[in-house]
Amino acid sequence: MSAVAKTIKREPFENYAPSPVRKAALEAKAAEPPPYIRARAPEWLSRVIGPVIGIALFIGLWALLAASSPNLPGPAKTWVSAVQVFGDPFYRKGPNDQGIGWNVLNSLSRVGIGFGLAALIGIPLGFMVGRFRFLSDMSAPIISLLRPVSPLAWLPIGLLVFKAANPAAIWVIFISSIWPMIINTAAGVRQVPQDYLNVARVLNLSEWKVFTRILFPAVLPYMMTGVRLAMGVAWLVIVAAEMLTGGVGIGFWVWDEWNNLNVEHIIIAIFTVGVIGLLLEQLLLLVARRFEYE
Amino acid sequence: MDKYLSIEHVDMVFDTRKGPFTALADINLGVGQGEFVSLIGHSGCGKSTLLNLVAGLLKPTSGAMILATREIAGPGPDRGVVFQNHSLLPWLSCFDNVHLAVERVFGEGESRAELKARTRRALELVHLGDAESKFPHEISGGMKQRVGIARALSMEPNMLLLDEPFGALDALTRAHLQDELMRIVAATGSTVLMVTHDVDEAVLLSDRVVMLSNRPAAGIGEVLDIDLARPRERLALAAHPRYLHYRKTVLQFLYQKQMRVAA
Numbered sequence: 001m002s003a004v005a006k007t008i009k010r011e012p013f014e015n016y017a018p019s020p021v022r023k024a025a026l027e028a029k030a031a032e033p034p035p036y037i038r039a040r041a042p043e044w045l046s047r048v049i050g051p052v053i054g055i056a057l058f059i060g061l062w063a064l065l066a067a068s069s070p071n072l073p074g075p076a077k078t079w080v081s082a083v084q085v086f087g088d089p090f091y092r093k094g095p096n097d098q099g100i101g102w103n104v105l106n107s108l109s110r111v112g113i114g115f116g117l118a119a120l121i122g123i124p125l126g127f128m129v130g131r132f133r134f135l136s137d138m139s140a141p142i143i144s145l146l147r148p149v150s151p152l153a154w155l156p157i158g159l160l161v162f163k164a165a166n167p168a169a170i171w172v173i174f175i176s177s178i179w180p181m182i183i184n185t186a187a188g189v190r191q192v193p194q195d196y197l198n199v200a201r202v203l204n205l206s207e208w209k210v211f212t213r214i215l216f217p218a219v220l221p222y223m224m225t226g227v228r229l230a231m232g233v234a235w236l237v238i239v240a241a242e243m244l245t246g247g248v249g250i251g252f253w254v255w256d257e258w259n260n261l262n263v264e265h266i267i268i269a270i271f272t273v274g275v276i277g278l279l280l281e282q283l284l285l286l287v288a289r290r291f292e293y294e
Numbered sequence: 295m296d297k298y299l300s301i302e303h304v305d306m307v308f309d310t311r312k313g314p315f316t317a318l319a320d321i322n323l324g325v326g327q328g329e330f331v332s333l334i335g336h337s338g339c340g341k342s343t344l345l346n347l348v349a350g351l352l353k354p355t356s357g358a359m360i361l362a363t364r365e366i367a368g369p370g371p372d373r374g375v376v377f378q379n380h381s382l383l384p385w386l387s388c389f390d391n392v393h394l395a396v397e398r399v400f401g402e403g404e405s406r407a408e409l410k411a412r413t414r415r416a417l418e419l420v421h422l423g424d425a426e427s428k429f430p431h432e433i434s435g436g437m438k439q440r441v442g443i444a445r446a447l448s449m450e451p452n453m454l455l456l457d458e459p460f461g462a463l464d465a466l467t468r469a470h471l472q473d474e475l476m477r478i479v480a481a482t483g484s485t486v487l488m489v490t491h492d493v494d495e496a497v498l499l500s501d502r503v504v505m506l507s508n509r510p511a512a513g514i515g516e517v518l519d520i521d522l523a524r525p526r527e528r529l530a531l532a533a534h535p536r537y538l539h540y541r542k543t544v545l546q547f548l549y550q551k552q553m554r555v556a557a
Binding site for chain 2: 201203204205209214217218
């Protein structure tokens, strides 16, 4: 009974369309105060219960799958290995055998450099493309042509030009994360409300003031969306790029452990990549929320 | 009365996909210093276009506009504009929204403290002194519009241009702000050009009501002088025979002479 009342309270009515009679009954029920206030589960518990069940189910399925396949390590085995791996994340035994901490930090620094360069060039470019019609017309065919290209296709070009693996990997990150930033920033500039620009014109603001007080704040939410998308792509791509280029990095680590047939470590790497991707996303969401106005 | 703002033979033709479209044809209008003039007409008759021309946001196809002996060549802080949808910048506090304008006009000659004092004075004029640190989304529609008025007034403009300033507000808030506006205009001696579609608002606030005829090629249909003593009292005027006569004249123009064919 209390569970039913709770569902009614939480679900917006637009989400489903009960028959008029039922709807009226539901509304009447929602309107009167719930009789069992003490019986209700606390808010945090009901929010936590779904994810917990989902994760438990996932681990259960994994264990089941591992039990029937001798090569796939189960959750318990992976856990033991993970405790070991994370117990000493910063060891160094030669160039091809370093702790997971070093691998992650190296990958992050490549992403940071490639992504940072892409932001440095992509965001101003996006502003210009959005502001000047001619530039937009000029760049539109190139962007539409190059954007759908798989990021790894750029790797040989990078190797050719830079003649080294590390800059080539950074180049791949750069080229794959620059498009969302250009496109979203430009879209943001095009969508600055005319009212704000009229204010700028009526007040006769200087170009600098227009940029700092109107254009930039108005575009910021769009720009942050581009940055977030770009970060997602960059983190996706680094694993694949490092598999090909080698060197210390989480992608190379996966490939190396595949050659060692250490499947536990591969699974650990998958989770590590996932968790770091999630953290990066949350971090950028946090930053983006700081710039929301209404 | 001298013509402070003078609009002479102004035409406004827009290039549309269907060819040129004459929005305004041969507009002639003079506004004296300290005068309050309203533009009224059906929606789409070009009254906002005319205001935007005076604001400098649009350039006339032909004709001349002169404000305080200088030709209007573009937008400028000598005209304070209040937009219908307030147009406050959502990322700036009320104070900063007004300060942006103050800084632009007086930034070169005055100290920071003086600029801040000006901003505060403008906000106090619209009774928003204690809401200065609030952001636009935290205040009501009427308060936003007051900030818009404060922003326009803070520049000490030669002329105040109001584009349906209270159109988006509920009737009670609108009446309240109309009274406020009358008080502010009386206190500052501002010259005002206001676009409205509200007959009562036009008659109550104005010294002169300019009625625009319908498109295409809208022009000035009739001009009505409002001879009512100030300060005007909304309640006292409600039964005032001259007020009722003015109101009826405007209504007749709008609904008999300029009845929209397709509306």
